[in-house]
Amino acid sequence: MFKKYLFLLCFFLLMRCASKEEEIYTPISYTLEVPQLFADKLIAPVIPANNPLTEEGIALGKKLFFDKILSGDETQSCASCHNPQNAFAENQQFSNGIDDKLGFRNAMPLFNLAWNFDELFNWDGKEFSLEKQAFEPVSNPIEMHANWKDVERRLQNHPEYPTLFLQAFGNLEIDSVAVTKALAQFERTIISGNSKFDQYLRGETTLTPQEQNGFNIFMDEAKGDCFHCHGSNNNPLWTDNQFHNNGLDSSFSDVGLGAVTGDPADHGKFKSPSIRNLAFTAPYMHDGRFTTLEEVINHYSEGLQPSSTIDPLMKKVNEGGVQLSDEEKADLKAFLLSLSDFDFINNSALQE
Amino acid sequence: MKKIISTFLILLVFSSCDEKTDCCVNFEPVKVTFKFTQNWDGIPVTSSDFNNFKFTTQNGETVSIEKLRYVLSTFSVGSVIKNYHLINIGENTGSELTFEEIPQGSNFLQFTFGFTDANNIDGVYQDLNSVSFNVPGMLGGGYHYMQFDGKYKDTNNADANFNYHAIRAVNRTDPANLIFQDTSFEVDMGTFDLKNDTTIEIKMNIAEWFKNPNSWNLNELNTVLMPNFEAQKMMSDNGKSVFSVGVVTP
Numbered sequence: 030m031f032k033k034y035l036f037l038l039c040f041f042l043l044m045r046c047a048s049k050e051e052e053i054y055t056p057i058s059y060t061l062e063v064p065q066l067f068a069d070k071l072i073a074p075v076i077p078a079n080n081p082l083t084e085e086g087i088a089l090g091k092k093l094f095f096d097k098i099l100s101g102d103e104t105q106s107c108a109s110c111h112n113p114q115n116a117f118a119e120n121q122q123f124s125n126g127i128d129d130k131l132g133f134r135n136a137m138p139l140f141n142l143a144w145n146f147d148e149l150f151n152w153d154g155k156e157f158s159l160e161k162q163a164f165e166p167v168s169n170p171i172e173m174h175a176n177w178k179d180v181e182r183r184l185q186n187h188p189e190y191p192t193l194f195l196q197a198f199g200n201l202e203i204d205s206v207a208v209t210k211a212l213a214q215f216e217r218t219i220i221s222g223n224s225k226f227d228q229y230l231r232g233e234t235t236l237t238p239q240e241q242n243g244f245n246i247f248m249d250e251a252k253g254d255c256f257h258c259h260g261s262n263n264n265p266l267w268t269d270n271q272f273h274n275n276g277l278d279s280s281f282s283d284v285g286l287g288a289v290t291g292d293p294a295d296h297g298k299f300k301s302p303s304i305r306n307l308a309f310t311a312p313y314m315h316d317g318r319f320t321t322l323e324e325v326i327n328h329y330s331e332g333l334q335p336s337s338t339i340d341p342l343m344k345k346v347n348e349g350g351v352q353l354s355d356e357e358k359a360d361l362k363a364f365l366l367s368l369s370d371f372d373f374i375n376n377s378a379l380q381e
Numbered sequence: 382m383k384k385i386i387s388t389f390l391i392l393l394v395f396s397s398c399d400e401k402t403d404c405c406v407n408f409e410p411v412k413v414t415f416k417f418t419q420n421w422d423g424i425p426v427t428s429s430d431f432n433n434f435k436f437t438t439q440n441g442e443t444v445s446i447e448k449l450r451y452v453l454s455t456f457s458v459g460s461v462i463k464n465y466h467l468i469n470i471g472e473n474t475g476s477e478l479t480f481e482e483i484p485q486g487s488n489f490l491q492f493t494f495g496f497t498d499a500n501n502i503d504g505v506y507q508d509l510n511s512v513s514f515n516v517p518g519m520l521g522g523g524y525h526y527m528q529f530d531g532k533y534k535d536t537n538n539a540d541a542n543f544n545y546h547a548i549r550a551v552n553r554t555d556p557a558n559l560i561f562q563d564t565s566f567e568v569d570m571g572t573f574d575l576k577n578d579t580t581i582e583i584k585m586n587i588a589e590w591f592k593n594p595n596s597w598n599l600n601e602l603n604t605v606l607m608p609n610f611e612a613q614k615m616m617s618d619n620g621k622s623v624f625s626v627g628v629v630t631p
Contacts, residue, residue: 070510146511248517250544250607256517263504263515294432338432341447341530341542344604
């Protein structure tokens with residue numbers, strides 16, 4: 030009799046274990062949609078082994094990106110300063126945080142981040158990896174100014190998030206690490222690779238004579254010499270993702286990379302932004318000092334300021350720059366605008 | 382009969398063992414690691430020496446190095462070849478290159494600085510595209526051989542920029558009819574008798590780029606050297622005395 034009960038008890042325990050196993054949700058693996066030019070020309074994007082892309086993780090990251098729940102008073106989301114319509118940048122020089130405090134750098138556009146091979150993010154390269162980068166704006170007192178513990182608690186008490194985290198990561202308890210992992214997964218899917226110039230490289234359209242001449246100026250070491258820092262037809266990221274002093278100032282109120290490395294040789298160095306989507310990302314430079322593309326081009330043409338750390342690639346510093354004619358400037362601008370990706374800013378998969 | 386067969390089999394086993402001993406000892410492969418170092422006329426140069434005016438060219442200009450990366454291709458140890466290898470001093474990458482399976486014995490070491498025309502194919506090397514090592518199509522495309530950037534003190538003792546970028550030489554006198562000259566060059570490092578795992582130092586004397594046979598005047602040749610046909614040929618000539626073998630261990 031006892032043996033019978035023992036057998037039944039074991040049977041029920043086993044059944045309970047089996048049903049528990051069935052409850053464990055396995056997220057669906059997601060393959061990044063890599064533009065053909067990227068696949069042809071570049072090495073593989075960076076996707077950490079401890080944060081593989083899944084449909085659930087990306088969906089959760091997207092929901093979090095647009096949710097004001099991450100900010101201290103629940104009035105701002107990531108998208109407040111990284112608007113899809115502006116190629117995930119902001120059309121103001123500096124961003125207002127929740128306490129109405131102004132930042133001191135222009136919000137960077139977000140796209141093609143999985144191809145930042147060195148994984149150094151922000152204008153000054155302060156953050157290593159997308160996952161780590163996402164921690165900072167949430168708690169930064171001049172940005173979203175939240176306490177991570179409060180954010181975790183809010184998410185835990187939310188009617189939907191616990192299930193979404195469970196499905197994405199198997200976490201019953203929501204923590205900041207899982208939040209940033211989800212955000213990073215979504216950010217890796219923010220891809221821009223279908224501008225007019227991309228279509229031209231794929232043989233689907235032609236450039237106007239002005240755009241073609243502008244491209245030649247961009248690529249000519251004796252003219253614009255932009256390609257050394259900003260990529261080329263063979264590097265469709267249109268950035269080297271490196272740090273340069275591009276001659277904005279002779280002395281620095283913001284030393285950029287220098288503050289991160291502690292090396293005076295890095296003073297005044299900031300990340301080269303991609304020149305994709307400039308039509309949507311004004312104002313320009315790390316401090317948003319230029320409101321138009323004309324101002325940017327004028328800077329390189331005749332506005333360079335010498336300093337001990339100015340990049341050697343800045344030509345003719347003593348003359349102020351590369352001295353482009355008005356026609357060359359207009360052509361260069363036409364080429365730059367051909368890198369505008371309207372499909373990207375209108376992609377509903379990347380909108381709220 | 383059984384004895385005969387047993388004896389035959391024993392002989393067969395032993396004779397095959399003998400053969401095995403003879404044939405396989407000489408084919409035990411070794412690992413060869415190449416270690417790339419840089420110096421300025423014997424003074425070691427690493428990334429920690431960058432951004433300092435601490436070197437002087439033969440022509441008398443004081444130089445600060447800010448970026449130095451170069452590619453070696455068709456890197457051959459005997460019959461084993463690696464297609465290309467990028468060395469970036471500033472980022473401390475590519476400073477070693479390892480060949481895992483080199484046959485023991487006499488092996489000839491050889492590489493090409495840059496890419497020969499046959500291998501200088503526009504846009505095909507994804508890792509080099511990813512680090513923006515390309516040459517514009519208007520100069521024939523393909524890849525840089527070397528990007529060497531820095532500053533020098535000009536005749537007024539002011540900082541001035543230089544971009545010593547080596548590529549395949551191109552004469553653009555007629556943009557519609559470009560004339561190319563392959564300015565990559567082969568470097569023969571000699572023959573090495575490899576019996577054990579070995580590390581071979583390949584030294585680059587950076588000062589030689591400014592020295593031999595052309596004494597380089599940075600006040601005249603500093604930037605926009607990529608489209609400069611004569612400057613590219615001079616770089617190629619000077620490069621031929623840049624590389625040498627250093628320490629070989631064991």
